[in-house]
Amino acid sequence: MKKGFNNELYVTKQSQYILERIKKFDNKLYLEFGGKLFDDLHASRVLYGFDPNAKIKLLCTLKDKAEIIFCINANDIQRNKIRADFGITYGDEVMRVIDNLRACGIYVSSIVITQFTEQTQALAFKQKLENRGEKVYIHRLTKGYPNDVDTIVSDEGYGMNPYIETTRPLVVVTAPGPNSGKLATCLSQLYHEYKRGVKAGYAKFETFPIWNLPLKHPVNVAYEAATADIQDVNMIDYFHLQAYGKQSVNYNRDLAVFPVVKTIIKKITGEELYKSPTDMGVNMAGFAIFDDEAVQESAKQEVIRRYYKALCDVRDGKEKQETLNRLEVLLSELDIKPSDRRVVAPAVERSNEIEAPVVSIETPDGKIVTGRQSELLSAGSSALLNAVKSIAGMDDDLKLIAQSAIDPVIDLKTNILKNRKTYLNAEETLLALSISASLDKKAAIAMENLKLLRGCEAHSSHIISNGELQIFRRLGLHLTCEPQYISFELYNE
Numbered sequence: 001m002k003k004g005f006n007n008e009l010y011v012t013k014q015s016q017y018i019l020e021r022i023k024k025f026d027n028k029l030y031l032e033f034g035g036k037l038f039d040d041l042h043a044s045r046v047l048y049g050f051d052p053n054a055k056i057k058l059l060c061t062l063k064d065k066a067e068i069i070f071c072i073n074a075n076d077i078q079r080n081k082i083r084a085d086f087g088i089t090y091g092d093e094v095m096r097v098i099d100n101l102r103a104c105g106i107y108v109s110s111i112v113i114t115q116f117t118e119q120t121q122a123l124a125f126k127q128k129l130e131n132r133g134e135k136v137y138i139h140r141l142t143k144g145y146p147n148d149v150d151t152i153v154s155d156e157g158y159g160m161n162p163y164i165e166t167t168r169p170l171v172v173v174t175a176p177g178p179n180s181g182k183l184a185t186c187l188s189q190l191y192h193e194y195k196r197g198v199k200a201g202y203a204k205f206e207t208f209p210i211w212n213l214p215l216k217h218p219v220n221v222a223y224e225a226a227t228a229d230i231q232d233v234n235m236i237d238y239f240h241l242q243a244y245g246k247q248s249v250n251y252n253r254d255l256a257v258f259p260v261v262k263t264i265i266k267k268i269t270g271e272e273l274y275k276s277p278t279d280m281g282v283n284m285a286g287f288a289i290f291d292d293e294a295v296q297e298s299a300k301q302e303v304i305r306r307y308y309k310a311l312c313d314v315r316d317g318k319e320k321q322e323t324l325n326r327l328e329v330l331l332s333e334l335d336i337k338p339s340d341r342r343v344v345a346p347a348v349e350r351s352n353e354i355e356a357p358v359v360s361i362e363t364p365d366g367k368i369v370t371g372r373q374s375e376l377l378s379a380g381s382s383a384l385l386n387a388v389k390s391i392a393g394m395d396d397d398l399k400l401i402a403q404s405a406i407d408p409v410i411d412l413k414t415n416i417l418k419n420r421k422t423y424l425n426a427e428e429t430l431l432a433l434s435i436s437a438s439l440d441k442k443a444a445i446a447m448e449n450l451k452l453l454r455g456c457e458a459h460s461s462h463i464i465s466n467g468e469l470q471i472f473r474r475l476g477l478h479l480t481c482e483p484q485y486i487s488f489e490l491y492n493e
Contacts, residue, residue, distance in 0.1 A: 001301070001455070004294030005049035005285075007057075013284040015061045018205075021282055022065075022169050025201030028193060030186040031282070033174040034206035038100055039086075043207050045305070045478060046222045047285065048298040059106050059172065066170040068101060068108040070094050071180045074115050074122035083176060087470060091125050093176040110135040110164055114181025117141070137162050142184060146260045153267040158191035178230070183261070191268050201273065202265065204254075204280045209234045211248040211278050212286040218299035220249055221330055225306040227251075228326040229319065240276035248278040300334055301457075304341045307331060308480035312463050315483040341480065343459040346370055348482060351461030357486050359383035359464070361477065362457045363390050373486070374423065376406070379460065380468045381429035384475075387456075388449040392442075400443045405435040426471040453477055462486045 022029045035043070037055050044052040051057065059066055076090045083093045098108050111129055113122050116138045126136045139161045144151030151157050164185075171189070173182045186202050193200040208223035220234050237250040239258060254277045261280075266272050274280045289295055307327045313319035331337065338344060346368050347360035357379040360370045369390045371382025385400055394400075409428050413419040424432060430450070436443040454476030462484045464472075472479040 001048045001298050002291065002294040003049035004289060004291035004298065005047040006288045006290050007049055007051045007054055010050070010285060010288035011054060011058050011061065013287055014058050014282070017282050017284050018058075018062065018170065018203075019065075021201065021203050026199035027169045028171070028198055028200035029169065030171050030173055030189050030200060030202050032182045032186050032202070032204045033172050034178075034182075034204065035208070037174055038097055040207070042222075042226050042302070046208075046219055046299045046302045047289070047295055050285075056101075056104060056106075059101075060104055062170060063104075063106050065168055066106065066172055067166060067168040068098075068106060069164060069166070069171060069173045069185065070098065070108065070111045071114050071173060071175040071182050071185050072111065072125075073175075073180045074113050074117065074119045076177070076180070077113070077122045077125050078119040080121075081177070086473075087466065090176040090180075095129075097176070107168070109166060110137060112137045112139055112164065112181070112185050114139045114184065115141055135165075137164050139181065139185065139188065142188075145184075146257070149260075149263050149267050153191060153264060158188040159195075161188045161192075163192040163196075164189060183257075187261070187264055187268070190265070194268050199269070202280070203282050204277075205282050207283060207285050209249045209251055210286045211237070211250065211281060211283060213249065213289075215247075215249050216333060218296045218303070218334055221334055222299040222302045222306075223251070225303045225327055225330050228306065228310065228330070229323045231322075231326065237276050237278045240278040243275040243279075248276075250277045250281075300336050301341065303327070303330055303334060304336060304338055305478060305480050307338060308341075308459075308482075311483040312481050315485075316463070341457070341459065343368060343457045344480075347459045347461045357460065357462040359458060359460045359479075361387040361453070363387055364452055364456065365391075376423055377429060378423050378425050378464075378468060379462070380426045380464055380472065381424055383458065384426060384429065384450070384453070385433070385446070387453060388446040391449045391452055392445050394442060394446070398442065400436060400440075400446050401429070401432045402436045402439065402443075405432040425465065426468045430471070450475060 038053055040052050040055065043050045072090055072094050081090045083090060101108050111134055113126055116122060129136050142152055143157050173186050175182050190200055190202055209220040213220055215234055215236060224232060224234055233252045234249055235252055235255055237248045240246060240248045258277045262274060310319055310324045310327050314321055314324050343360045343362050347358045347370060350370050351358040354372060357373040358370050359379040360368055361383050362368050367390055369386045371379055371386045373379040389396065389398060409424060409432055410422055414422055433443055433447055437447045456477050458472060458477045458479040460481040463481045
């Protein structure tokens with residue numbers, strides 16, 4: 001893929017814009033942070049050139065002025081909601097990100113459990129964090145929300161929430177996922193700050209949709225694809241159009257809630273701070289696009305990836321048919337087809353030819369290599385080995401893994417762990433390759449070439465196991481799958 005986004009320019013412009021917004025208030029800004037702080041893989045795929053950790057680099061430039069508050073919905077804790085791309089719970093994600101932030105020298109001051117109604121798992125999570133020395137606050141449902149503003153902005157509403165102690169000018173309020181109570185936490189803090197005589201401010205930081213791109217620009221359509229399960233729809237910000245006579249893009253939920261937010265903020269501050277959702281935002285991503293054609297193409301590819309994911313999730317019972325229908329509409333709007341993904345046809349055609357699972361990988365030089373499932377290796381394992389051999393210019397028939405590294409793994413799987421699948425999966429294959437690399441120079445070169453697969457495209461003729469999926473993700477490959485099972489077995493380990 002061709003780069004079209006200048007990440008350094010983005011970080012510079014974004015940090016400057018946030019500092020300007022802080023100055024507009026009493027040197028205190030509550031900034032609602034949407035999306036992921038670390039590993040924003042969606043943004044890096046759509047805006048090719050975007051660093052998946054750009055937000056962290058941004059916060060590092062502001063770390064002397066910033067602190068972090070984490071919100072997590074008590075209901076998400078109770079039902080062990082999973083972050084799909086890492087396969088961990090929202091609770092674990094909060095702890096993982098806090099550790100990573102602190103490793104970067106960024107101050108995390110507290111965690112807020114929102115929408116609390118005595119959920120037992122939420123109480124256990126609170127106790128777990130407090131046992132580790134963390135400050136944890138409880139916010140219950142706000143009385144009167146959303147219609148009774150007088151009650152919301154009173155001691156019976158936001159006043160019932162404990163005030164979260166903060167010490168720095170920029171307070172970033174973030175969460176592991178959507179509907180985590182970030183907005184309510186920001187507004188509750190705003191209420192408490194004004195009661196204390198601090199004229200604090202509120203702003204929102206969302207990367208997508210990008211307000212100064214056209215409504216149906218592929219980058220904005222890719223946002224709709226990413227949120228197809230919750231039916232987010234991009235719209236012209238009619239509040240902004242009415243106030244300024246200029247078009248900008250926002251999404252339906254922000255537009256729907258804006259009149260309530262505007263009224264609440266005016267009730268708290270006594271002023272009309274914003275005339276539109278666009279006014280509330282601090283997003284300079286659109287100004288860092290230097291090759292629009294390139295980002296359009298990368299965004300279209302992301303919509304196709306989302307379509308394939310939905311196909312598999314519907315087949316697996318994890319997603320509703322309505323989500324898939326929505327993605328089909330988005331494909332039509334962009335006039336693209338699943339077959340526009342280059343790695344699809346080689347995997348499917350080869351699989352049909354040999355009647356076995358096949359994975360294809362597009363290497364950095366644009367060559368597409370395939371790997372098939374055998375008695376020794378899974379299709380994913382085979383494709384990874386063939387890809388690193390292709391990058392190094394090695395012969396396709398070269399055996400990279402020594403038999404002495406393979407035999408103990410197979411013995412462990414079959415005779416000790418009693419696993420019926422004797423072939424090596426991707427993780428086992430890479431471990432065997434690493435052992436061989438200590439003895440064989442070519443295996444060592446292949447190991448080093450694994451780094452070059454980051455950002456490459458891959459496609460499987462069948463739904464691969466969750467374990468292999470995680471390996472491909474950790475290697476940075478963008479893998480999609482056909483909605484076909486490898487076998488008739490019900491459990492896909």
